[in-house]
Amino acid sequence: MGEYSNALSYCKKSLEIQQQSLPPNHPHLAGSYNNIAVAYENMSEYSQARSYYKRAVNITQRSLPPNHPDLQRYKNNLDSVK
Template identity: 55%
Template sequence: MGDYSKALEFYDKTLKIEEKTLPPNHPSLATSYNNIGLVYDNMGDYSKALEFHEKALKIREKTLPPNHPDLA
C-alpha cells in the first residue's frame, strides 16, 4: 500500500490515452485529473494536487449543471 509513484505512472499512461482519444472536456478526463490530484495529495505535494483538482473542476463546471453534487 502507498506505492504512489507506481499509481502516478499508470494514471499518466491513462491520461495520455484519454487526451488523444477524448474531447477536451470529457468527464473521464476530469476523473483522471481528480485521481491524479488525490495521489499528489496523499504524497503531501499539495500544490501539484491543487493543479490537477483545478483542471478537473474546470471540466466539471463546463459539463455539469450548477447544482450537480460533483461541484459541491
C-alpha cells in the first residue's frame, strides 16, 4: 500500500505542475487524472478512483477524436470500478 501512496503523491504533484501550464482540457491532464485514479483503485478507494476516471473521460471526450485509444482505455477503467 505504501508504494501506491507514494505514486499517488507524485501523480498529484505532476498534475499540479501541468495545471499551471496547460489549458484545462488538455489531453495530458486526462492522462494524469487517469494515473491518479489507478493509484486510488489499487488502494481500494473506489469512489476517488471513479471521480478521477470520470475527469479523464470528460477531458478526453472534449479534446480528442471519439475513436482515440485513450478514450476507450479511460472508459474501460471507469467501467472497471462501477
